[in-house]
Amino acid sequence: MAVDSTLRSIVSNRSLRIRVLVGADLLDSEIVWVATSEHEDPSQYLNGREILLTTGMRFSQEQDFYGYVERLTKVGVVALGFGLGPAHDTVPLGLVAAAEQWGMILLEIASPTPFIAVTKAVADLIANREHAAESRDNQIRQSLTRAALRGGADALVEALAKESGSWAALLSPVGIVRQITPRRAGVRLDDIRDVLVRTRESGSFGSASVIANGERIEILPVGRRSRQLGTLVVGSTGEVRGQRSRFGIIAAEVLGLELELESTRKLAERRRLDALVMILDNQLLPIDQLTVLFGDPLTSGRIAIAVVHVPKSERDEIRGELEAYRSNVIVAQYKSRLVMFMSERHLDVEAIERSLVNASTHAVGIAVARGIEHAERGVKQADRAATAAAATNMGVLQIGSQLGPTYSAMLAAADEGEIAASIFASIETADEKRAGDLCRTVIAWLGLNGQVEPTAGLLGVHRHTLRARVRRIERLIGQPLSDPTTRAELWFAALQRYPQLSEQATDWRRNCTSGSVQSV
Numbered sequence: 001m002a003v004d005s006t007l008r009s010i011v012s013n014r015s016l017r018i019r020v021l022v023g024a025d026l027l028d029s030e031i032v033w034v035a036t037s038e039h040e041d042p043s044q045y046l047n048g049r050e051i052l053l054t055t056g057m058r059f060s061q062e063q064d065f066y067g068y069v070e071r072l073t074k075v076g077v078v079a080l081g082f083g084l085g086p087a088h089d090t091v092p093l094g095l096v097a098a099a100e101q102w103g104m105i106l107l108e109i110a111s112p113t114p115f116i117a118v119t120k121a122v123a124d125l126i127a128n129r130e131h132a133a134e135s136r137d138n139q140i141r142q143s144l145t146r147a148a149l150r151g152g153a154d155a156l157v158e159a160l161a162k163e164s165g166s167w168a169a170l171l172s173p174v175g176i177v178r179q180i181t182p183r184r185a186g187v188r189l190d191d192i193r194d195v196l197v198r199t200r201e202s203g204s205f206g207s208a209s210v211i212a213n214g215e216r217i218e219i220l221p222v223g224r225r226s227r228q229l230g231t232l233v234v235g236s237t238g239e240v241r242g243q244r245s246r247f248g249i250i251a252a253e254v255l256g257l258e259l260e261l262e263s264t265r266k267l268a269e270r271r272r273l274d275a276l277v278m279i280l281d282n283q284l285l286p287i288d289q290l291t292v293l294f295g296d297p298l299t300s301g302r303i304a305i306a307v308v309h310v311p312k313s314e315r316d317e318i319r320g321e322l323e324a325y326r327s328n329v330i331v332a333q334y335k336s337r338l339v340m341f342m343s344e345r346h347l348d349v350e351a352i353e354r355s356l357v358n359a360s361t362h363a364v365g366i367a368v369a370r371g372i373e374h375a376e377r378g379v380k381q382a383d384r385a386a387t388a389a390a391a392t393n394m395g396v397l398q399i400g401s402q403l404g405p406t407y408s409a410m411l412a413a414a415d416e417g418e419i420a421a422s423i424f425a426s427i428e429t430a431d432e433k434r435a436g437d438l439c440r441t442v443i444a445w446l447g448l449n450g451q452v453e454p455t456a457g458l459l460g461v462h463r464h465t466l467r468a469r470v471r472r473i474e475r476l477i478g479q480p481l482s483d484p485t486t487r488a489e490l491w492f493a494a495l496q497r498y499p500q501l502s503e504q505a506t507d508w509r510r511n512c513t514s515g516s517v518q519s520v
Contacts, residue, residue, distance in 0.1 A: 006030050007051070007079055007105065013121055017113045018081070021096055023105030029078045032126070034119045041071055048076025051107075051122065053115045056095075057087045065098040073102045080104055081118065085111035133246075140250045148258045154179040156258060160234065160251045161185075168248075170222070170255065171231040172321055175200050178230070188235055192217055196231070220252040222259060229259040303369045304347035306340040307382040308362050309390055318362065337386065339379055344368055353396045363390035366398040420493035426476040438476075440501060441469040443494045446487055447505020458508050 008027035011018050020027070032049045035042070038057045046052065052072060059065070072080060080099065082091045091108050099106035109118065140163065147159035153170060157179045161168040167185035170178045175196060180186055189196070191212040199208055199219060208219040216236050223229030232255060234248035310318045315338065322331045322340055330341040352364055365385025369378030381399050389397035424439065431438045441459060445466070448455045456463045470481060479486040494502045 009125060010051070010118070010121055011107065016118055016121060017110035018118075019108040019110070021091060021106045021108050022099040023079070023103065026103070026105050029105070031078050031122060034115075034122045036115050036119075040068065043071040043075040046072075046075050046077060049078055051079045051081055051118070052077050053081040053083060053109070053118060055083045055086045055088070056092065059087075059092060059095075061088070061092045061094075063092065063094060065092065065095040066101070069095070069098040069102045069104050073104050078105065079107055081107040081109050081115075083109045083111075083113070083115060137246060137250055140247055141254060144251055144254045148254060152262060153255055153258050156251065156255060157181055157232075160232075160247060163247055166235040168235070168251070169233045171196070171233065173200075173228050173230055174317065174321065175231070176321055185235065188212070188215070188217065189233065192219070192233075195219065196233075200231070218248045220248050222252050222255045224256070229256060302344040302371065303375060303378065304340075304342050304344045304366065305369060305375065305378040305382045306342075306347075306352060306364055306366045307334065307379065307386045308338045308340070308364050309386050310338050310362055312336065334379060334383070337383060339382070341375070349396060349398060363387075363394075364396045365389055366396065368399070420497040423477075423489060423493040424497055427473060430472070430476055438469060438473055439498065441466065442473050442481075442490060443498055443501045444505045444508075445470060445481070446491045446494065447502060448508060450481070450487075454508065458505065 006028045007030075010016065010031070011020055011027055030049065031051055032047075033051075034053060035046055035050045036053045037045065038054055039045070040058055042052065042054075059068075069080070080095075082088075082095065084090065091106070096106060098104075109115075143163060144156050144159055148156040151158075157168050157170045158181045161181040167180070167182060167188060169180035169185065169189060172178055177186070177189065180189070192210055195208065195210050196219065207221060210217050210219070218234045218236065220232045220234070221228055222232050232248060232252045234251070308318065308322065315333070319331055319333075319338055322329070322338060329346065332339055332341070347366070347368075349366065352366075363386050365382040365388070367378045367381035367385060369375050385397040385399050389395060427438050427442060428436070441455075444458050445455045448458065452463050452466060456466045459466065461469075474480055477486070477490075481487060481490075491502075
């Protein structure tokens with residue numbers, strides 16, 4: 001239940017016999033304390049948001065009160081209470097006029113009412129307000145803690161969004177979104193992307209509040225100053241901003257505890273999984289023992305395996321990002337790499353590329369094993385694919401997803417382009433330069449499946465010129481281009497040595513009527 005902690009609740013207390021002379025429409029101002037002073041200039045003893053009580057002992061009825069009220073207004077006094085009796089039977093008219101001019105609330109306190117009664121009433125009001133705030137905070141804390149116990153940090157963020165009636169997001173220490181509720185609120189994060197980047201790069205552990213598209217957004221650190229565990233972002237509106245700010249602050253505290261516990265659990269799990277992968281690298285365990293280590297979800301059906309090449313200095317941080325990718329993903333250390341195990345149905349290559357490659361420029365290799373008994377082979381395939389992805393700047397390379405690019409990338413990683421260079425050597429020598437007419441011709445012809453008219457159109461030459469070039473290329477390489485093995489070797493080499501030309505030919509082919517290799 002909300003507690004009225006404004007001046008209105010004090011004025012409405014009939015036992016205090018307070019009458020409002022000026023500012024009856026300003027009584028919703030919140031007060032923090034009461035001060036009593038008979039000084040002509042008490043402003044130096046005030047902090048603001050108080051009720052100042054005075055009997056006006058040093059004032060005469062004819063005095064000019066303009067400067068007195070001005071100083072009180074500038075220091076932030078909420079209201080001036082003038083007590084009748086000891087010095088004045090009525091409030092001086094000059095004080096009333098000055099209060100009206102400066103917009104100061106002026107209260108008349110009847111003679112029987114002691115100032116201590118007003119002070120006690122305000123003290124009781126403040127105590128009730130603090131008790132209500134503490135009770136509300138405890139309710140929020142209990143609600144969020146229950147959510148964390150049910151479903152961890154992700155469930156806590158969902159509960160926060162529901163409790164606050166807005167949206168909330170949890171970001172990792174490097175700024176990758178771990179959880180956001182509702183999902184459509186992702187556009188809100190885009191509105192403050194620059195602020196999040198600046199906050200993260202500054203290394204500060206302070207909170208921030210920004211206005212974006214008319215909405216106040218709170219940015220709160222999670223964890224300790226010496227070990228930041230993430231960032232909590234909470235959206236709000238101006239109507240209940242204070243309450244929602246408390247939601248965010250308390251949620252950040254609870255999240256810090258939950259993420260610390262999660263980190264401890266993960267450390268124990270990591271040691272177990274690292275031991276498993278070391279076993280996989282040397283000798284595969286029997287299926288029943290792998291079932292105990294992996295758990296039932298990964299011991300039936302096809303398994304997707306992703307290997308990430310990570311510098312040692314970043315391994316722990318990136319491992320946390322991988323573990324946050326999905327709750328049903330197992331992450332372990334494999335030699336100097338990190339490896340992810342998941343059911344094939346949980347594999348999201350775009351999400352991996354978005355979170356790891358685009359955000360942190362790490363190369364990733366992915367392979368799919370037919371079952372747990374093939375996990376060892378899958379790990380090694382994914383590792384080779386990661387090596388190829390790094391060597392060719394592909395970012396993510398999945399075995400079998402794109403036959404040509406995958407195979408050529410693996411070749412590039414193995415020989416650093418020497419095979420492709422040797423295959424094109426005779427053609428480039430005849431051209432007297434790289435990417436000359438003959439090189440362009442063979443790549444276009446291969447990319448367009450040997451179709452004469454489309455290839456001539458792409459190159460901008462007559463079909464007779466094309467046929468003459470193809471016959472010359474066949475003499476240079478000593479093999480007919482109608483041979484499928486020759487075409488395959490040339491195409492893989494072209495993908496590696498001339499990726500832009502190969503992509504151009506492939507794009508052109510998609511817009512042409514498909515056809516078979518034609519005799520030239």
